[in-house]
Amino acid sequence: MTRTVHSLLAGTIAVTALACSGGQIIWQESIEDALELSARTRKPVLLYFTYDG
Amino acid sequence: MLKDSTFSDAAVAAASRRFHWVTVDRDTTPDIARYFNVSAYPSLIAIGAEREKVYRWSGYQRPEPFLDQLAEARRRFALYRRGEPWDVPDPRPVAVLDEGTIRTWPAPSEKVPSALVVLGDDLWVAQTGTLYRLDLVGGALRDSLDLNALTGTSSVRGPATDGRFLYAMQYGWTAGLPTFVIDPVAGRVVREIVTEEMKVNRYYGAHALTWAEGLLWVLHTRKISAVDPATGDIVREIEPEETGFGGLTWNGEHLVVAGREALAWVDPVSGAIVRRLTANYPLRAVTWHEGTYYLMEQPVFGYNTSHERIRVWPERTLIYLVDMQ
Numbered sequence: 001m002t003r004t005v006h007s008l009l010a011g012t013i014a015v016t017a018l019a020c021s022g023g024q025i026i027w028q029e030s031i032e033d034a035l036e037l038s039a040r041t042r043k044p045v046l047l048y049f050t051y052d053g
Numbered sequence: 054m055l056k057d058s059t060f061s062d063a064a065v066a067a068a069s070r071r072f073h074w075v076t077v078d079r080d081t082t083p084d085i086a087r088y089f090n091v092s093a094y095p096s097l098i099a100i101g102a103e104r105e106k107v108y109r110w111s112g113y114q115r116p117e118p119f120l121d122q123l124a125e126a127r128r129r130f131a132l133y134r135r136g137e138p139w140d141v142p143d144p145r146p147v148a149v150l151d152e153g154t155i156r157t158w159p160a161p162s163e164k165v166p167s168a169l170v171v172l173g174d175d176l177w178v179a180q181t182g183t184l185y186r187l188d189l190v191g192g193a194l195r196d197s198l199d200l201n202a203l204t205g206t207s208s209v210r211g212p213a214t215d216g217r218f219l220y221a222m223q224y225g226w227t228a229g230l231p232t233f234v235i236d237p238v239a240g241r242v243v244r245e246i247v248t249e250e251m252k253v254n255r256y257y258g259a260h261a262l263t264w265a266e267g268l269l270w271v272l273h274t275r276k277i278s279a280v281d282p283a284t285g286d287i288v289r290e291i292e293p294e295e296t297g298f299g300g301l302t303w304n305g306e307h308l309v310v311a312g313r314e315a316l317a318w319v320d321p322v323s324g325a326i327v328r329r330l331t332a333n334y335p336l337r338a339v340t341w342h343e344g345t346y347y348l349m350e351q352p353v354f355g356y357n358t359s360h361e362r363i364r365v366w367p368e369r370t371l372i373y374l375v376d377m378q
Contacts, residue, residue: 024066027074031085034073035102044107044130046072049086049096050056051079 055095055113062116068123072099090360098360099126105358106140107133140358142365146333149348150316153377158192160370161185166349168261168300169372171342172214172237178349178372179338182207184219186237189342192372198240204233213262213269215282218243220269226259227251227273232285248285261310261338265303265321272301277308277319291324293317299351300339311336311348334366348373 028034034045059065077085079094089098089106096111108126132139148155160166164181171177175195176187182201187194201207204221212219212235222232229252231245246269261272268279268288275296279289293310300311307318307327313335318328337351349372355365 024063025060025069025074027076029075031075031077031100031104034075035100035104037073039102041073042134044072044099044101044126046074046126047077047089047098047100048055048074049077049079049089049091049094049098051094 055119059114059116059119062119065116065119065123068120071127072123088360090356090362097122097126099130101130101133106356106360108139109356142355145366149334149336149350149373150330150332150375150377152330153346153375155376156374158187158372158374160349160372161187161194161197163370165352166338166370167209168211168213169338169340169347169349170212170214170219170263170302171340171347172216172219175237176340176342176347176372177212177214177219177237179209179212179221180370182209184212198235198237203235203240203242206230208257209233210259211262213264215264220246220262220264220282222259222262222271224259225257226271227256228254232262232269232280234282246280246282246285248280248287250287260299261301263301263303263308263340265308270301270303270308270321272298272310277301277310277324279321291319291321293319293324293326295326295329299337300348302340302346304341304346309339309341309346311339313351316346316348344376346373346375346377348375 038045079086093111098106099108101107108129110122129139161178162180166180168179171189174189176189178185178187184198184200185194186196200209200221206223208224209221210224211221219235219237220232221235223230226232229247231247233242234244236243258274259271263270269282271278271280275292277291278287281288297314298310298312302309308321310317310319315332316330316336317326320327335351336348338349340347350367352364353366354362357363
């Protein structure tokens with residue numbers, strides 16, 4: 001399921017993320033959410049750029 | 054494919070827990086792709102707290118190499134977190150090949166090379182639309198020709214030489230576009246050669262050409278075709294068992310091809326690779342003259358921490374002169 005969740009970069013860029021996927025990878029809803037998690041867990045944020053949803 | 058196969062692999066899924074993943078869809082959020090300067094899909098970028106690039110790779114991969122990329126991303130991120138340099142390019146071997154005696158000359162420009170050829174006591178070096186004429190003895194620049202202006206096109210490959218003229222072909226030779234015969238003294242195109250039978254094609258893919266035994270040999274797609282320079286007709290074709298080559302020359306006995314991974318000697322009759330040397334740097338251009346191979350490398354591009362596209366290697370563009378048995 002793909003949906004726009006909130007903005008990034010001075011509020012101008014929408015972030016689309018997968019809320020869930022068929023595999024076992026856990027997807028965060030936005031880059032900002034992932035960066036916040038990363039600051040707490042010290043795990044890197046990994047962006048997956050695709051065009052197939 | 055990544056999502057369908059690699060991402061569902063148990064080992065990848067386990068390793069994935071060491072990251073926080075976000076999908077960025079090109080079609081729904083193109084601004085984000087532009088911000089991160091992404092044009093290849095799929096691409097993966099590990100980012101730092103300020104969204105700087107920590108590690109980046111692209112393309113479909115099976116689970117095993119994908120796991121290697123994840124491990125490298127984690128290694129770089131650990132360096133980043135410790136405040137240590139994390140984006141230094143991996144060191145590379147000191148020499149372009151592990152065999153032969155190698156000398157270097159500075160290239161006449163920093164532009165992307167496409168071909169080398171010796172004519173008389175000149176070494177002609179093609180770099181992004183310009184043909185530079187160097188002194189074959191010491192490599193000093195003598196003068197240059199604007200290849201794009203000369204041919205009226207910006208997609209020229211070559212040149213090769215028959216000992217008098219230079220031959221430069223269009224990338225679209227495979228679709229019937231002409232080859233230009235250039236008089237290097239007069240600095241003008243004196244004739245065009247068209248291979249009529251290629252006009253049925255719709256794809257572009259001519260990479261390099263060389264002159265051997267009265268024929269013009271063209272490296273394209275998966276084949277090397279020998280062209281009659283008088284008629285443009287293809288008179289012979291071979292299909293080497295390995296592809297990925299971008300340079301072509303003739304050493305008097307074999308066709309020699311240069312590519313991303315190797316320098317290889319090809320039997321002109323069977324197409325068999327009779328000798329192969331691993332290249333330490335990706336090769337783009339090759340020519341042979343009196344026992345010496347002249348080589349130039351394909352630049353390697355990457356991205357800086359601000360996601361701007363940069364050239365990683367080489368630091369300075371060189372011509373490699375390799376003497377080998």
